[in-house]
Amino acid sequence: MPLLRYADFSGRSQRMEYWLFTLFYALVIVVLLGFAILFGSPAGEERTLAENYFLAVTGLWVLGTIIPSIAVTVRRLHDQDKSGWYYFISFVPYVGGIVMLIFMCLDGTSGPNRYGPDPKGGLSYGDVFA
DSSP states (O other): OTTTTTTOOSSOOOHHHHHHHHHHHHHHHHHHHHHHHHTSOOTTSOOOHHHHHHHHHHHHHHHHTHHHHHHHHHHHHHHTTOOGGGGGGGGSTTHHHHHHHHHHHSOOOSSOBTTBSOTTOOOOHHHHHO
16 A cells, blocks of 8 residues: 555555555565575675676665655654654654654554544544544
C-alpha cells in the first residue's frame, strides 16, 4: 500500500501498514546485499561485475523508496494525531531513533482525528456508548 501511495503525505496509516512496509523494505535490501555477497569476490580482490550490479540495484532501491518511507512514517504520525513535523525528531542523535521507534509502536487515536477517519474503520468510544 505505501508504494501505491508513493508521495501521499496526507491521511492516516495503521501500524500494520507501516510495519509490513518496513519488513518488505528490509527483506529486499537483505536479499540484494545477500546476492552481492554471494556473487562477490573474496576479500582483498577487485569487485566482480555481478557484485557491482547488485550493489547498484540496492542503491537504486534505497533512493527510490526514500519518499514512500517518509510518507508512510508521516501518515503513521498522523494516525496518532501528531504533525508530520515530528519526523524530524529522528534526526536527533541517539535519542531520536528510539523516540520514533516508540511512536511507531503506539496505537493510533480511535475514531476520526484532524487528519482523517480511523484507518481501522472502528468507532470511537463515544459512538459506541452514545
